[in-house]
Amino acid sequence: MSTETAAAAAEVVAPPPAGWEEARSRVYAVGLAAALPAVSRPLADADGHTLAEPLAPQTDLPAFPTSSVDGWAVRGDGPWQVVGRVLAGHTPPPLEADGSAVEIATGAMVPAGATAILRIEESTRTADGRVAGTPRPTPEWREPGEEAYAGEELLPAGTPVDPAVLGLAASCGHDTLRVRRRPRAALLVFGDELLTSGPPGAGRVRDALGPSVPAWLRRYGCQVRPADVVGPVADTLPAHVAALRAALADADLVCTTGGTMHGPVDHLHPTLEALGADYVVNTVAVRPGFPMLLARLVDDDGRVRFVAGLPGNPQSAVVALVSLVAPLLAGLQGRPMPVLPQVTLAEPVPGRGDHTHLALVRWDRVAGTAHPVRHVGSAMLRGLAGADGFAVIRPGTSGAAGDRVPVVPLPLTPGERAW
Structure with missing residues (x-):
């Protein structure tokens, strides 16, 4: 085979990108199909989990007058x-x-005979x-049963467990709850050019995703230990394969940063092929964050694990988190498909042609308005640090002041409901 023929055979033909809303629905469905097993947890250890069964009282509430x-x-x-x-x-x-x-x-209990x-x-x-x-x-x-009757469903399966749910469960007579096991996640940081300490310079940039992505994942309900964050991984295919294989041994989800395109040192796609993964989504028609992906691996015993390829630019990586990882984790935890609230744009927001535009905004929840923020380049984090979420400008449209559009909220505190 000639050199030209070999090069042509090896050439990668990029698949058409998935629409943003289609991608969200697709990853949620595969997550729900692979929902994590139910476990029993004492009330003191159930916060942040998700109900695997409906919550019902064991007696009437109250149980007596x-x-x-x-x-x-x-x-x-x-x-x-x-x-x-x-x-x-x-x-x-x-x-x-x-x-x-x-x-x-x-x-106190009202005595029988009291009028x-x-x-x-x-x-x-x-x-x-x-x-x-x-x-x-x-x-x-x-009166007995004034709040609820024994066996009445008070909360459905898929409800996130928070302090209010814990209090209700205790009042219902429960000592433990059946909840979904929390997803275990890991992060692989790709890129020889990255520094993990000190200021950037001399052609090298500081890794901003190694510290931040695990924190985002925890806010979406994942367990991420310091040892689960690895990198920078050397820019070679053997190093990528070894790192991803090791991370998948314990994790339900492995996020990677960078390497989602097909450049000379982008080894994620060959690594996924070497490990026998199949793509759920391979690129999404969204800006910023276009070269994101989600892949699935299924073991011989049926165990399912996922790899989320996040772009290397920091804001694009967060767009991938809210677009693919958040719906996937909702499915894995047995939660409902996230429903996006609507906001009113306080200022115009441009469209991005045939792509969905996720525009960083500050969300005034009292007024119900969204205000675009500055410093929103895909490599910038300044705008993200002052934003509450992303306004969704659908393909072929632009946002005018006064328009009602969906918004993807960011989970701003640990355990906060992101949707």
């Missing part, structure tokens, strides 16, 4: 003779005689020590 106020549980007409006291945490004997009452605390509760601040004592007053016409206690 519960006083809403401090006062007197009374039977019949007054004045009433006080025959005892009921505190929270105790089971009182019934009130058997008309004209009798017991002192009762907020949250009303008289608030302490609306009561008086007679000369002979009895209690007098007029109970309010509305019952001053919570």
Whole structure:
């Protein structure tokens, strides 16, 4: 075979890029199909996980009639003779005689036979020590099942577990929750030109993604240990294959930075081929961030793992995270497909021709408006640091002031719901 023929045979023909919305739907579907197994976690260890089963109370809520106020549980007409006291945490004997009452605390069980509760601040004592007053016409206690009935679905599977969910689960009588195991993620940083410390110079740039991508992944619910961040990996095919194979041994998702094109030192595509991966998405018609990808590997035992190829430019890498990685992780955790909120553009935002434009914006949630930020080149991070998300300008359009457009929020604090 001649040199020219060999070069032609080796030439890479790029596939057409997937549309941005199509890519999101596709990666969510493969993530959901590979949803991580359910595990039992004690409530103290369930925060940040995702419900694998609907949450339902084990008893009626409340489980018994519960006083809403401090006062007197009374039977019949007054004045009433006080025959005892009921505190929270105790089971009182019934009130058997008309004209009798017991002192009762907020949250205490209402005794059987009580016909009303008289608030302490609306009561008086007679000369002979009895209690007098007029109970309010509305019952001053919570009935069993007023909040929920035993077995009633309160939250569906796929709900992220947060402090409010933990409190509800405890009130329902649960000591543990069935949740999806949190995804394990790793990061491989590609690029011999990268510095991991000190200022950039002499043709070398500082790696900004090694410190930031793991933090983004944690905010999307992943476990990422310091040892799971590797690089810079040498710009050779054997080094790439060895690094990716090692990372995939423990991770459900491996993110890589750089090498997503077909340049002389871009080894990601040959590495994926060597490991037998298949592409879920290979390039996306979005700007910035076009050369992003998601690949899938399936072991002989059926175990599924994913590789997300993030572009080397920092802002483009974050675009790939919100476009491909966030929907994938939602699926892996059994969460619903993220629904994007709508905002009103406060200023015009240009389109990007046949590509979706993800434009960094500051989101005023009170006014419901989005304001474009400056310093938004694909290699820049200054604009990202002051932004709340990306306004979505669909292909073939541009955004005018006053237009309603979707926005992809950034998860700004650990555990914050990103969608």
